[in-house]
Amino acid sequence: METHLADWIRDRADGREADAILRSCVHCGFCNATCPTYQLLGDELDGPRGRIYQIKQMLEGAQTGAATRLHLDRCLTCTNCETTCPSGVRYGRLVEIGRSVLEQRAPRPGGQKFVRALLRGALTQRALFGTGVRIGRALRALLPASLARRLPMLRGSGARPESRHTRKVLLLRGCVQPALIPNIDAASARVLDRLGIDAVVAPDSGCCGAIDLHLDATAAAQARARRNIDAWWPYLEAGVEAIVINASGCAAVTKDYAHLLRDDAAYSDKATRVVALTRDIAEYLPPLLGELAQAYLVADVTARADAPRRVAFHPPCTLQHTQKIRGTVEAALRAFGAELVPVAEAHLCCGSAGTYSILQPELSSRLRERKLQNLQRGKPEMILSSNIGCLAHLEAAAGVPVRHWIEWIDAQLRD
Numbered sequence: 001m002e003t004h005l006a007d008w009i010r011d012r013a014d015g016r017e018a019d020a021i022l023r024s025c026v027h028c029g030f031c032n033a034t035c036p037t038y039q040l041l042g043d044e045l046d047g048p049r050g051r052i053y054q055i056k057q058m059l060e061g062a063q064t065g066a067a068t069r070l071h072l073d074r075c076l077t078c079t080n081c082e083t084t085c086p087s088g089v090r091y092g093r094l095v096e097i098g099r100s101v102l103e104q105r106a107p108r109p110g111g112q113k114f115v116r117a118l119l120r121g122a123l124t125q126r127a128l129f130g131t132g133v134r135i136g137r138a139l140r141a142l143l144p145a146s147l148a149r150r151l152p153m154l155r156g157s158g159a160r161p162e163s164r165h166t167r168k169v170l171l172l173r174g175c176v177q178p179a180l181i182p183n184i185d186a187a188s189a190r191v192l193d194r195l196g197i198d199a200v201v202a203p204d205s206g207c208c209g210a211i212d213l214h215l216d217a218t219a220a221a222q223a224r225a226r227r228n229i230d231a232w233w234p235y236l237e238a239g240v241e242a243i244v245i246n247a248s249g250c251a252a253v254t255k256d257y258a259h260l261l262r263d264d265a266a267y268s269d270k271a272t273r274v275v276a277l278t279r280d281i282a283e284y285l286p287p288l289l290g291e292l293a294q295a296y297l298v299a300d301v302t303a304r305a306d307a308p309r310r311v312a313f314h315p316p317c318t319l320q321h322t323q324k325i326r327g328t329v330e331a332a333l334r335a336f337g338a339e340l341v342p343v344a345e346a347h348l349c350c351g352s353a354g355t356y357s358i359l360q361p362e363l364s365s366r367l368r369e370r371k372l373q374n375l376q377r378g379k380p381e382m383i384l385s386s387n388i389g390c391l392a393h394l395e396a397a398a399g400v401p402v403r404h405w406i407e408w409i410d411a412q413l414r415d
């Protein structure tokens with residue numbers, strides 16, 4: 001695509017990067033076929049090709065404002081379009097630049113800024129969020145149904161294994177997951193322990209920065225990345241073999257730390273080392289699970305009431321599109337005897353997408369409805385996924401239990 005960027009952006013680093021991305025797009029429109037918002041709304045302006053064009057116009061100096069913001073806000077940043085694009089257009093990076101430039105040229109109204117700041121404050125402070133969740137659960141009966149449904153039921157997380165192995169990995173302690181579904185971290189630690197690996201949590205680590213990035217607060221996300229690097233660094237120096245992350249959204253963001261801190265002389269090298277050691281649990285564990293699965297199947301622990309066999313797996317966008325990890329979880333589940341039901345439109349987003357379900361409730365609900373119809377068509381006894389946002393979002397409306405896949409493996413291995 002030919003471009004003529006405006007003088008005020010042409011020679012900036014983000015301008016040069018956006019220009020290269022825009023020029024790689026041949027405007028074929030293949031990406032519209034897999035874009036969730038284009039599927040729902042059928043409007044060119046709500047598909048990737050139309051959004052790319054709107055960003056191009058803005059960077060070329062056209063008037064911009066509420067209309068452009070509406071269409072960029074409706075984008076889930078699911079990057080399904082990147083998977084589909086035959087020209088390798090890096091849409092995710094382009095929309096990040098586009099949103100940032102839009103905010104500089106035509107800032108959001110104060111009310112929207114306030115809501116976003118509130119969300120960032122509430123969701124990223126682990127202690128504050130945990131207290132809110134406890135109060136919400138205690139008062140569940142008094143909450144509006146729409147809010148009560150968003151709170152996953154509390155379920156026991158069981159004991160965490162003691163530290164006893166020489167092999168060690170760091171486990172990210174995120175922001176919302178420990179309060180919403182603490183069993184995910186506990187199950188991860190137990191399965192790692194069965195493999196002879198300690199899961200170590202750095203006490204000062206916290207939110208990866210994903211929520212800030214979803215809300216266009218890049219400086220805040222950079223500060224969180226620095227804090228996590230500082231918290232993890234002594235453990236990396238001591239020889240932990242990986243940073244294992246069991247929420248695919250957090251893994252995707254942590255793997256982007258080198259890019260996020262590329263201009264920070266004090267942290268860019270450290271960020272590169274952190275990225276090199278970061279593994280989504282869906283890529284770290286499955287290659288190690290083979291022997292355990294064999295032993296488990298030989299032991300023939302069948303038909304356990306709390307570990308149903310017939311399951312549907314929902315691969316989050318941050319797993320299949322952003323990190324491009326495909327098929328590993330399904331293979332691990334099958335190795336433990338799961339029967340995976342076929343799921344249509346597995347490439348489509350469930351509508352969770354960070355804070356999207358709160359800021360775009362109507363589109364988000366429609367996407368969830370469509371996703372649940374596809375997931376439940378094969379009559380699974382349980383839905384499995386691998387990102388806290390998707391899990392909580394789907395559980396709020398699913399007709400069967402929704403769990404993280406590592407919880408399912410852990411349940412197989414109990415006793």
Ligand code: SF4
Pocket residue numbers: 024025026027028029030031032048049052081084085086087088089091
């Ligand atoms: S982003 Fe890719 S698929 Fe979409 S219009 Fe551009 S070149 Fe075609």
Ligand code: SF4
Pocket residue numbers: 034035036037038047048051074075076077078079080081082091
């Ligand atoms: S990131 Fe997702 S919602 Fe946004 S344009 Fe691409 S496919 Fe559509």
